[in-house]
Amino acid sequence: MASIAPVLERADANLPQSLERLFDLVRIKSISTDPAYKAECRKAAEWLVAELQALGFEASVRDTPGHPMVVAHHQAATANAPHLLFYGHYDVQPVDPLNLWEAPPFEPAVREIAPGRKVLTGRGTSDDKGQLMTFVEAVRAYKEARGALPCRITILFEGEEESGSHSLKPFLEANAAELKADYALICDTGMWDRETPAISAGLRGLVGEEIVVRAADRDLHSGLFGGAAANPIHILTGILAGLHDETGRVTLDNFYDGVEETPAEIKASWEKLGRTAENFLGEVGLSIPAGETGRSVLELTWARPTAEVNGIVGGYTGEGFKTVIAAEASAKVSFRLVGNQDPAKVRESFRAYVRSKIPADCSVEFHEHGASPAIHLPYDSELLTRAKAALSQEWPKPAIVIGMGGSIPIVGDFQKMLGMESLLVGFGLADDRIHSPNEKYELQSFHKGIRSWIRILDALA
Amino acid sequence: MASIAPVLERADANLPQSLERLFDLVRIKSISTDPAYKAECRKAAEWLVAELQALGFEASVRDTPGHPMVVAHHQAATANAPHLLFYGHYDVQPVDPLNLWEAPPFEPAVREIAPGRKVLTGRGTSDDKGQLMTFVEAVRAYKEARGALPCRITILFEGEEESGSHSLKPFLEANAAELKADYALICDTGMWDRETPAISAGLRGLVGEEIVVRAADRDLHSGLFGGAAANPIHILTGILAGLHDETGRVTLDNFYDGVEETPAEIKASWEKLGRTAENFLGEVGLSIPAGETGRSVLELTWARPTAEVNGIVGGYTGEGFKTVIAAEASAKVSFRLVGNQDPAKVRESFRAYVRSKIPADCSVEFHEHGASPAIHLPYDSELLTRAKAALSQEWPKPAIVIGMGGSIPIVGDFQKMLGMESLLVGFGLADDRIHSPNEKYELQSFHKGIRSWIRILDALA
Known part of the structure; x- marks a missing residue:
């Protein structure tokens, strides 16, 4: 198997242009919940289709009763490579109250907020334009470095995630044969902290x-x-x-x-995270875990x-x-x-x-x-094991597998309607202020996010 | 001693107007527990004062930190007649859920619910406006028939009985000399059944x-x-x-x-009353006693x-x-x-x-x-014996002495603070739906209640 070093190098070299492309996308005011921005939503979809076509995808804007979908396909270098469906959303949250933004929300910029710590500011930089572009730029690096992709890739970008995803199920149903892949990759979640990547494996x-x-x-x-x-x-x-x-x-x-009981090594990895009853519950004025005795707050909220x-x-x-x-x-x-x-x-x-x-x-x-039902990616699945190893190579600390107390409906839809397991990987941070004024995405999340997808695609190939 | 026949006849002749007066009082929405009805509570007090003044009482609205009291005094025909304090309350329970009322709760009416059986409908018709008006109308009949009263009478109407009687104790304390009488008469209780009057000797x-x-x-x-x-x-x-x-x-x-355990002979007398779990609870759609096991429903509600x-x-x-x-x-x-x-x-x-x-x-x-605290009156008192005889003359069946599940705190207050024994007589029935939608008071309770007080005043004079 060919080394991915040249692909990673290409991603590093591309970074200034990758940022420019992301900023072009952020400048499009694709607020899906507000009908005044309907044309902007379509513009974002068209922008993405053009980008993907330039990368060799067979890509198109697909109308729905709401905002359009973007669907794109690209073959793998080898016939027996796995087929992956990547999901993201190009729509963003409204920006009010506008007066609380330190810079105009649709004029993205790079800001240094601490020595050596740069962030990308603007609505959608984190949720979800910055995240989905990590994948697009990873694909670009492969194409430019190798002229081919290690996996067969289908891309689905939605434009109604922030406004109820009303067209999603009918669209999945109507296009099931086209969208069905071996696995889904979903990039709409976060890191555990700035140094620790995370894979969300359980949704209650x-x-x-x-x-x-x-x-x-x-x-x-x-x-x-x-x-x-x-x-x-x-x-x-x-x-x-x-x-x-x-x-x-x-x-x-x-x-x-x-x-089932959470495997000991998973529990051990959670224990290392330092999330105690005191700091988790302390934020809401409590301190004593109230559920099953003898279990940590992470286990109680993720796995019980x-x-x-x-x-x-x-x-x-x-x-x-x-x-x-x-x-x-x-x-x-x-x-x-x-x-x-x-x-x-x-x-x-x-x-x-x-x-x-x-x-x-x-x-x-x-x-x-x-x-x-709960969604649970088996802790020992091939998908998870490979992705975990790939992420651990990229970041200062090893990747951890976390649970989520709540739910991400598309994960269930992919499972029920398309019979696909989903890998939930993202590079957002808890303080990204998604849905709020002054949304940001760490430059490191963007850069190492691109590199992470390069590694994951390689690992899954 | 003069015959009371003319007084009873006067009460009979007055009945249509007596009903009109009661309905005027019921129309006043004196819900004491809800601050929104504060003005209505005062209005009820003022209405009663005006009625009592018209009957020759020295009557006034007396402010408290809560809803006002009504206090009224009237001399007896003879100086050595006993002094009686009559207590009732003009406030009523809330009316929610409103949608369960068959007619608006504050628009009283006469309804014939069975051939020859008429009831007065509306919030407070039974608890306690209808009951207290039986006494006022008895007094009216004496005044109109004789121009004088057989006993010296002080009246105390409270406006916070349904909301904790917070002002009652301080008021009794501050006005003890004015309110102290030989006996108290309290009309906030019920009959045993439609034919059998009752005197309540125990109160929880x-x-x-x-x-x-x-x-x-x-x-x-x-x-x-x-x-x-x-x-x-x-x-x-x-x-x-x-x-x-x-x-x-x-x-x-x-x-x-x-x-303490109820004496065996008292329990035996209660057992003869024929009140079973089936017939007591059956009236409200239930059948199985829900409290302490192994005790009769009368014991559960009167003595436990x-x-x-x-x-x-x-x-x-x-x-x-x-x-x-x-x-x-x-x-x-x-x-x-x-x-x-x-x-x-x-x-x-x-x-x-x-x-x-x-x-x-x-x-x-x-x-x-x-x-x-709970109250228990001696079974052999003069007051009780005379009242029992008077009631037995008015109703088809002899009066009986019963316990009571409810609480009438003022009985204890009268005993402790004013050293007065209380006579608890009332004409409510178990199915009056007090505190519930569709409260009613039997027309017979109102009419014979007025006549009962005429007889009791005569018996105590």
């Missing part, structure tokens, strides 16, 4: 459920009926309090089916399922006091899922548990509020 | 308490923090669920101090203490779903007391229990909402 799933417990057919006076009539708030609080045992584990039957009550109401909740026994009480409950937990089975187990706690003369009603 | 006490549990300093995203951050709804539901053990007993330390959650709220309770971990959650909790339970000790025990369940990085805030 979600089951939402609302329950309404009904007792008497009317509100009752607690003097007349108290002590004899069922109180639906008591029934409900009993149910909710019983969801966890004294160690914080969820008590539902079969709840942990499909949940939860049952959380998101809302509860019953009886008199206004000013003052009312000695009433309510006729009904309700709660909204959500479950974060990991591993192979089955959303439908979790919901059914919850409902069976709740029903078992309802006295014979009372009743319960359930309302479903969404269900999605 | 009440401790009202509101708790607010606080965790993070802001609402949190349950994806990012779920499983690691304290959820105040979990803490609160755990606290509330722990208030009872599996036999329905309240778990607070020393909670049952001062609670309780802990009830009257309201709970936290997190997102609107339409749809929001994956939030709330910053705080709160509940309103009340305790019904019996025997010699000490309200202050019960409150302290509850607070100690709650504090013991609050994690070190969370906090709790307590708000006091009233406290009164």
